[in-house]
Amino acid sequence: MEEILKILEEIRPEFDxxxxxxxxxxxxxxxxxxxxxxxxxxxxxxxxxxxxxxxPENFSSAESIFNLVNKNKN
Amino acid sequence: MQINFKNKRIASILGVLPEQEYLFDDEVNNYSFPVRQTLRLKKVMGFNKHRLAKDSSCVSDFAVYAVNYMLENNWLDRDEIGAVIAVTLCPDYFVPHISNIVQAKCDLSNNILCLDIAQGCCGFLIGLMQSFMLLDKLENKKIILINGDVLSHKVSKRDRNDFPLIGDGAAVTVLENCDNYNNNIYFEMHMDGKRGDALKVPAGGFRMPCSPETAVMQDQGDGNFRALDNMHMDGSAVFNFVQAEVPPMLESAFKNSNLELNNIDYFLFHQPNKFMLKKLAEKANLPEDKLPMNLVENYGNLSGASIPFIIALNLQEEFLKYEYKCCLSAFGSGLSWGVMFMNIGKLEHCEIIESNL
Structure with a gap:
């Protein structure tokens, strides 16, 4: 999850x-x-x-993005 | 809707571009987004450069330029032409029609049919369908199919969703009957008007005529600025529509026509952007080396002219010499999505030229 947040901050550094x-x-x-x-x-x-x-629903939170990554890993 | 055609062929393709090329790098400051963020889209979406028409240039100017070039270079004679079909989202006027303007300016016979069709991204497939139906009644006459748009005139330069991908220009395709040439053509088309607002120009028709009010630029709340006079594409809705509708259509079309993926030499698709095409190829298991995706990065999304341009840009030499089994597919305004299987090749002419338009 931390990794996902880091990527998001890199894409839009102006947001928390x-x-x-x-x-x-x-x-x-x-x-x-x-x-x-x-x-x-x-x-x-x-x-x-x-x-x-x-x-959009799959990108609404760090958790949903994390789940999306895991789903496609499998 | 499914239709089968027999013994029709593409004889020649000519693409006409504006000479003025604009670089994505030079436009990033037009948008109210951080430059670094915008530049990331270059690689993923294929934004690089695009050709934009002068403010004074209209679709008929490109079409007349192309048809005159064909006539002057003996691609065809005036008396061979049985019909002019123009497919566009950008009419010069409500009346007269582009096909009639081309007829007049190219000094074509009064004994031909002139027909305009309002269509966007699926314009080449719809134009081929109409042409093939008409060729059944025209025997040895040829049809001039014009696909052109100058959509940059209708897109806000401050709208990062829409402006970077837009390209202007026109393609003219010559179509004919070929009794001694076996070309079984399969065509399938789907349309869903309920989702039509995903691609829309709200003002400019009779419902909402252009006015000073419709020309006012408004912040859309997402950093993009556009007016009601401008075209807007709901990128997410269109992306999801393509991913959901096109792969099953291709699957059923292959089944209905007794073809398999490996029977196809080239997948010649409408060119919305690189990301959408890559995801579509993945979803439908299409081989990327047979599906050119480089129109947007070279000229921009040329709307209904994308397919003839992708042929002329990538396959000019091959298509002049040999014949290939092709899968054509397009998807966009309407919403509409379609597929056509046909042999294309041994073309008489295939070129892209620049104009001063």
Missing amino acids: FKASSNFIEDGLLDSFDIVTLVNILEEKYQIKIDGLDII
Whole structure:
């Protein structure tokens, strides 16, 4: 989870992700940030994230992103 | 909807681009996002450079330039032409139609059919479908299919969602019957108007005419600025629509036409952006080496002209010499999504030229 937060802070350093309960609703991540994040996660964890899983709900919290990575690792 | 055609072929393809090229690196400061964040999109989305028309240039200007080039270089004769079909989202006027303007400016016969069709990303497939149906009645005549857009005129330069990927230009494809040439063509098309707002230009039609109010730039709350006069694409909705609808359509099309993935030499797809195409290829198990994805990084997303341009950009030499089994697919405004299997090759001509438009 810490690794995920570190990546998020690298993408949008101006935001405090730990203080947000929903990254999408709070405007911390937009659709292009999600594209950037998917690209970083795929390279870092050597995974392929299913296109159907690239929906805002799966990027709303560090936990949902962590679960998405684990799902695609498996 | 499924339709089968027989013995039709693409004879020639000509793409006409504006000469003015704009670099993504030079535009990053137009957007109200951190430069470093915007530049990251270069690699992932394929944003690099795009061709944009002059403010005064319209689709008919590109089409007339192309058709005159074809006539002057003996690609075809005026008396061979049976119809002009123009597919665009960017009419010069409500009336007259682009096809009629081309007919007049290229001095074509009065004994031809001129037809405009309003379509965006699926414009090449819809244009081929209409042309093939018409060719059944036109015997030895040829059809000039124009696919062109100047969407940069309708996209806000301060809208990072839409502006970096836009490209202007037109492709003209010559189509003909070929009785001595066995080309069984399979075509499948789907449309869902309920999701149509995902790609929309709110103002400019009769529902909401352009006015000083519709031209006011507004902060969309996500850092992008656009007016009601501007086109907007809901990127997430369109991405999810493509990932959900296109792979099952391809699967059923392969089944219906008794083809397998390895029967296809090239997958010639509409070019929205590199990320969407890569994810689509993964989802549908398509071989990336047979699916060119480099239009956006070279010219921008050319809307309905993307497929003829991707052929002329990548496969010009091959398609002049040999014939290939191709899978064409497009997806976008409407929302619409379609696929066509057909042989393309041994073209008479295939070129991309620059204009001063």
